[in-house]
Amino acid sequence: MTANRQILLAETPKGKLGPEHFRMQEGAMPSPKDGEVLLKVRLISLDAANRAWMQGATYREAVGAGSVMAGGAIAEVIESKDAKFAKGDLVFADTGWQEYAALPGRKLLKVPNIKPMTNLLSVYGVAGLTAYFGLLDVGRPKEGETVVVSAAAGSVGSLVGQIAKIKGCRVVGIAGGKEKCDWLKSELGFDEAVDYKSGPVFKALKAACPDGIDVYFDNVGGDIFEACLSQMKLHGRIACCGAVSAYDGAAPASGPRGVPGLIVVKRLRVQGFIVMDYYDQAMKAVAELQGWVASGKLKVQEDVLEGIENTPKALIGLLNGENRGKRMVRVS
Amino acid sequence: MTANRQILLAETPKGKLGPEHFRMQEGAMPSPKDGEVLLKVRLISLDAANRAWMQGATYREAVGAGSVMAGGAIAEVIESKDAKFAKGDLVFADTGWQEYAALPGRKLLKVPNIKPMTNLLSVYGVAGLTAYFGLLDVGRPKEGETVVVSAAAGSVGSLVGQIAKIKGCRVVGIAGGKEKCDWLKSELGFDEAVDYKSGPVFKALKAACPDGIDVYFDNVGGDIFEACLSQMKLHGRIACCGAVSAYDGAAPASGPRGVPGLIVVKRLRVQGFIVMDYYDQAMKAVAELQGWVASGKLKVQEDVLEGIENTPKALIGLLNGENRGKRMVRVS
Secondary structure, eight states: OOOEEEEEEOSOOSSSOOGGGEEEEEEOOOOOOTTEEEEEEEEEEOOHHHHHHTTSOSSSOOOOTTSBOOOOEEEEEEEESSTTOOTTOEEEEOOOSBSEEEEEGGGOEEEOOOSSGGGGTTTTSHHHHHHHHIIIIIIOOOTTOEEEEESTTBHHHHHHHHHHHHTTOEEEEEESSHHHHHHHHHTTOOSEEEETTSSOHHHHHHHHOTTOEEEEEESSOHHHHHHHHTTEEEEEEEEEOOOHHHHSSSOOSSBOTTTTHHHHHTTOEEEEOOGGGGGGGHHHHHHHHHHHHHTTSSOOOEEEEESGGGHHHHHHHHHTTOOOBEEEEEOO | OOOEEEEEEOSOOSSSOOGGGEEEEEEOOOOOOTTEEEEEEEEEEOOHHHHHHHHSOSSSOOOOTTSBOOOOEEEEEEEESSTTOOTTOEEEEOOOSBSEEEEEGGGOEEEOOOSSGGGGTTTTSHHHHHHHHIIIIIIOOOTTOEEEEESTTBHHHHHHHHHHHHTTOEEEEEESSHHHHHHHHHTTOOSEEEETTSSOHHHHHHHHOTTOEEEEEESSOHHHHHHHHTTEEEEEEEEEOOOHHHHSSSOOSSBOTTTTHHHHHTTOEEEEOOGGGGGGGHHHHHHHHHHHHHTTSSOOOEEEEESGGGHHHHHHHHHTTOOOBEEEEEOO
């Protein structure tokens, strides 16, 4: 038996996340009980939500100091004591940041053996389903409408913008840095991109959306949320997907101005969602996404780091906005 | 011909509204042109929105200093140059605060001759329709759910709470002062009432809603919005009807904490609405409201002042929360 390398949350961060908040240890190889499955972790997903889980209860329990860091992964079944799973099956599961995990079968989501396997975490994984359902079911853009997405170069944002283009919308992305912004336009077909690092977002957004915003897909919260809120059109919709700006640091002392006044005056719908609520419709979405990928309408952007020891660095970098597309770590 | 007494907005208020912001004048009797109707104003509606209109463009143009103060009213047709209206018809219209107005027929909404006429501004008017559609179409409470309404003793809030009770909900009202709170429970059948003047709303609300809030009908914004937001249950809904706290004074420097973070985590729907968007369904609502009034399930609360000269005082008092139920001024 080999050892099971694990990355622990060594300390709950008070402010900005750094490498000092993690440590690696060699744990024992887990052994599956009845109803459990032994998993070999293949690809660990990095998500801004990882950071939120350290801070307190969200839609899952907080990750306490001294625990294996929580995180979703694609894993392979290597031994099964649950009749619904066989050796060689691929699953999506919250294995945590480790090489092996033993989990009850009911906590596993079987996934098809799609190649490349990385697509199971990007376009056909949480990122793709989040973009798909958040934009189409919550945002509900109509052809010709203006759609704005923040963290536009990220795993979800890069798909949201492209799906909105497929639906005939005018698409404006908000991202950090000129290079990312150029890339959104030249590579992903966005109509405009606003660089939040080069000056006030409000003004640049106004120039990019002279008639206002119909749908804003929010990945960041904070000042960018406020700038978009104030430029929404009548009956606009804001799909609230995440609030990265509030994850990595102290909780903000106040919220965006214009809530609820502008929501009333403009008759806005501001709606939060979590992709888990849509898992029962996932196959429908995957089928449609596969069609778009096959026809070349949807470009899959992935950012893969190698080696479990690089997982903390991968998350810290993601929170600093260094990735393009879906970030993950290949463990085995 | 008699003169037409009018109340003007003398000066745009910078902060709290006072009698010094108004003045009365005797204007000329208006004369209807082709397509217009001459109206005699009977009952002027007082609404928190009156105050918002002074501050800038909302869903209508701002009221400028020196203009007749804008406001909705029930008025009687006394001369018609529009074939769709006859002498004696009753209409709802933005006549402004004056005794007579000449308006194009297309700007008038004919209303049935219901008695007492005051009901046309309360339960069968904007207040009733706002409560009806805001609660049932935006809030969508289910039987057994907990509904919280702010400004609960006001024209809209007093109806929202009663309609929620009719729908089988547990109802908690937020109002200012012990007397109002007692009245909500003893007279209107609310299950609990929270007095925002007697201490922190958060704590009292927690005691009144130990399992959290399913639907919050917001009439006030500000701190009370924030306190409710933080106690919403998963998949809760906030119907944003108004933001009185932001009307009478400087615009707030910041918004409620928890936006958009809590909206995501709890998958909330926060939705603004304006009753005008529902006018095409008004008759259906009036019919259902009449049934509830006739059966005694819905008690109509009205607060009628006499004489056009008292309209400024009536609005100032409304913004200070002195009314119970629908406030209006009888002009003639």
